[in-house]
Amino acid sequence: MHWSDGCEPGWFAVLPDCPADNGRPIPYDEACTLFSRHPGGHSFELDDPEADSVRETAEYRLLKAELDALFRKSRDIP
Numbered sequence: 742m743h744w745s746d747g748c749e750p751g752w753f754a755v756l757p758d759c760p761a762d763n764g765r766p767i768p769y770d771e772a773c774t775l776f777s778r779h780p781g782g783h784s785f786e787l788d789d790p791e792a793d794s795v796r797e798t799a800e801y802r803l804l805k806a807e808l809d810a811l812f813r814k815s816r817d818i819p
Contacts, residue, residue: 759783768812 744750756776763771763785773783795801 768808 759773759775759777759779761773761783763769763783765771771785773779773785775784
């Protein structure tokens, strides 16, 4: 493992994941990507202005429509 300055860390800690999720059904569920007992809000509560601009593109709308169709189709499979 190397940091951006090219040096190796003296040590690092692996922290447990935050167990929170947004409580929404699949495919709209989202887990918190921060560590357990982190301060502040969960990652799914944070605003991302870049994500909003991506959602406005034709490519995003096409991909979302294709994924939604796949999820609907997968629910029909016994």
